[in-house]
Each structure stands twice: as C-alpha cells, then as structure tokens.
Amino acid sequence: MNLDFASVWEMISDIVPENDALICGDEIISWKDYDLQSSKIATALKNAGLGPNSKAGLYLNNSNEYLIGQNAIFKIGGVPINVNYRYVAEELIYLLDNSDSEAVFYHACYSSRIKEISGSLPNIKAWIEIADGTKSEFEDSLKFEELLDSCDPMERIHRDPNTIYMLYTGGTTGMPKGVMYKQGEFLVFLFRTLKAMGYDVPEDINNLEEQIHNFKKDNTFIKSLIGCPLMHGTGMWLGAFLPLLLGGTAVTSRNLGFDPDQMWTQVEDTGTTNIVIVGDAFAKPMLDALDRAEESGKPYDLSSVKVIISSGVMWSEEIKNGLLRHHDMMLMDTMGSTEGGMGSSVSTRDNPPKTAKFSINPGVIIIADDGEILKPGSEKIGLIGTSGLVPVGYYKDEKKSAETFREVNGVRYSFPGDYAKLEEDGTITLLGRGSNCINSAGEKIYPEEVEEAIKRNDEVFDCLVVGVDDEKFGQKVVAVVSLENNKDINEDSLVDATRSYIAGYKLPKKVIFVEQVERAPNGKANYKWAKNIANESFK
Structure with missing residues (x-):
C-alpha cells in the first residue's frame, strides 16, 4: 500500500478539520490544530538539521504532545524512537546512542535526567522540552510552546512509503532493539487489524478517503481511550494509530499511575468507544471499580463502549466474564509481539471467553524443535512463526535479525520466541516464551x-x-x-x-x-x- 502516516493524517485533517483528534484530560486538539502544530514542530526539527530518515526520541509520558511530536517526525520523513520513561541514565544513553537519535522530546519532569545524560550524547542536535508544571533543570533546551509560537508550518511534501517505522523493544540480552518495518507495509497490517473489528480494509488512499467521508456522514468515528503507555506497541498501535488512521480520536491521561475510577469517569465524559489495556493488570482493577460503583448505587455509564482491546499479557476468563456482566461489548484479546501478530480471541456475552486460547492469524505456522510444521491436534508444542508482515530486521543487529526473521519452505517468517500448541479446532493455546522473559x-x-x-x-x-x-x-x-x-x-x-x-x-x-x-x-x-x-x- 502506497501510504505513509503523515500523508494519511494530512488528508484526514482536510476532511474533518474541526473534529477532535486528541484529548488529554481537559485539553482537546482538533484535527486542524493537530496538523498545524505537528507542521510547526516539523519546521523546528528541520531547522535543527534533521531530515528524511533522521531519528528522534520521544521521552514522554502519555500526552497530546507525544502524538504531535511523533507526527512532526513523520512529516519530515524521519523515524520516531519510543523511549521508556522508566529508564535510568545508563539505559537512556544506550538507547539514544544505539538508535542514532538526533533530537529528543522530553517532559520537564525528566529534565534532571536529561541534564545528567546530555554530555554523553554529542550527536543530539535538539533537546525539546515540554512543560508539565515541574521546574526545568536543563538550560540547553528548546521549549515546545515557544516553537509553536515562532515556527511557520512546514509545507507538505511527498514521502516514501518505504521509509522505516521503528519500535524499540527488549532484546534477548535485555538491551533494547529497534524492530524495523516499512511504513506502507505496516499500515496494511494496522488496517487488517481493524478488519477483525468489522471495518473494511482500504485498497488505496482514495478508498481510505471515501471511508473517512462515510464516517463523517454517519458520525461513526472511533474514540479510543489509551489506558497503557504510548511508549509501548499496545498503546501506540492499538490505542493511537488505529483510531487516528480512521479519522477518530485518541484519548489519554497525564496520570502516570493507573486509576480505574478516573478512567471510567473519562469514558463517561468523552463517550469513549474503544478502550486499550494490557491484560489483567489493567482489567482486574477496572472490574473492581465497576463492582464498587454498582454496589454503591452509582454505576458508571458504559453505553458508549463497543470494544476493549488487550495485548501483551494474559487476560483471564473470569475477569472477561466480569466485565461482560456489566456491559455487552466486544473483548478483543490479541496475541503478538513487536516482531509480529499471531492470533486473536474475540469474546462477547454470546461468545464466552477462554484464557490464552486464540484463533490463528492467516500465514501463521507452529514449528516443532525438530523442524516439523505442526498440524491441528498435534501433541507437540512448537515455536510460533508469522508471515505476511515480517519486519525488515532489528536495527544494527544482523545476527539477531537472521535468527528471528528467517525462511521456511521459501516463505519468510518472524519467530519472536513464543511457544504454543495447535489444538484440534485450529486454535492456538499460548504457552509462553521459550526464553525466560x-x-x-x-x-x-x-x-x-x-x-x-x-x-x-x-x-x-x-x-x-x-x-x-x-x-x-x-x-x-x-x-x-x-x-x-x-x-x-x-x-x-x-x-x-x-x-x-x-x-x-x-x-x-x-x-x-x-x-x-x-x-x-x-x-x-x-x-x-x-x-x-x-x-x-x-x-
């Protein structure tokens, strides 16, 4: 598909300029302003010496600025680098150096850490600080708000759909690794994910534009509340990319800790249609909050919620059933990793959930340690391999790339390291990582x-x-x-x-x-x- 993120979002901003694109707490950014602010920050990046294929780190908590900064990087043809805000100095230096980052966006609350590491990162051309109510401790920064005031918006350009999109994930030695995709191929993967939720897969930019006009006519845009961090694939891919690629709204909170009552209140206030979480670690406190509210005689209004999506950790049957008791909706449990998607499980009141059991995605195989490709009902366990969207490789790690992304019978597969059984009915029972992750x-x-x-x-x-x-x-x-x-x-x-x-x-x-x-x-x-x-x- 001949698409890239920034061009899709520019097209959407022209169709629904006054619609909400980003919501964080009481801060609302329209599609027009999302595009405008991203274009101004793109100019700032160009002025600092960044251009096509330049890398820029996002050392940020969930916020509107995270998504604006990321879009600005996409606009110049650059590569956003997700940075775990929990990292200590040594880990940050490794990641920003390994990724060849030339700029870093960071919240002011991390300014002391930036001050600590800046001398070890001479290739950073711009440190861009975003105010968050805390005192800045780093003087050599550009201020995000000042850049919005001083920079003209960058003119729109043609971009290469083969430009790399990269997400950093932990490697087998514990050091982060950048998983590389071509943007055009990655967008196809995202649109196919939407198919499982009942949406048509666009064939090209014209077909997508037609879909956006239909959503506008019917007022059926997705409004997605992101409960987990944007710095991880689940939050960014399922929580932000999916709604924004269809002209919807990404809803976040600046709260670092997860507060289920605050989340359910935000659902009521914004009319959230989708919620994105990471398994029982989020779902259990969410269910507890619903139970408490019901017992107090003041249940939350869940009428707008159509689907809760989870990926990344186990989401147990009993917790799913508890959520469905409160509201009839779709619970979509996806199995995968940064290196590839493997399967999914969709539960409703009419289709009861089962823990760790997933429908296999097309192009997925399970291969035993002896090389046998397993058939349904096999007693053996095997390593899951995914074809279709296979990453280009790990950034600057040819050895690990060759181990993880390899051919079987002439087809290229990704083998992230997950083991499973292929049941008689063709579903996968996930057993976990072959490593000790x-x-x-x-x-x-x-x-x-x-x-x-x-x-x-x-x-x-x-x-x-x-x-x-x-x-x-x-x-x-x-x-x-x-x-x-x-x-x-x-x-x-x-x-x-x-x-x-x-x-x-x-x-x-x-x-x-x-x-x-x-x-x-x-x-x-x-x-x-x-x-x-x-x-x-x-x-």
Missing part, C-alpha cells in the same frame, strides 16, 4: 539484564532471576542470590543498591539468599531450579 504488567523484563545489575554489587557472588506468577501483574521478578564469602547484605539494601543500574520496574520484588546458585557443568543457568526455589518461597 518475564512479563510484568506488559513490560518485558529479561533475567540476564537484572542478574548483571545485581551482580554489580560487591557483596553478590552469583544470581539468577525468574518470574513468579502474580495475580495483579501477571508475573513478578524474584532473584535467587548467593553472596561472596564473608560478605553480607540484606534484601532491602541489595534492591536499593541495584536501583541506580536498572529501571525500578525491573527490580526484584523478592530476594532469596542461598548458599550456592545452581548451574550446569558448562556454566549455563539452571532456571528450573531457581523457579522452584522462588515458587516454594511463596507457599
């Missing part, structure tokens, strides 16, 4: 990275990190640690000492001290042993 509230946490951070403490001799099932977060991080002879440190002190090396969400929720960490004779970690130790500690 820990999934906590949708965040990927790689044991090796946490282990290395813990082992930087002088008191630690060896360490293994595993995930233990957790009702709220899906999994929680547990460290099994042995200490150096004649050294001593308690659990709280060890966690605090590790805090400067990795983001807080990666820190262990529990540390178990043992005499010796078990490893195989060749030095390989015995994660099965560590998992047993961790599970026993919670009995």
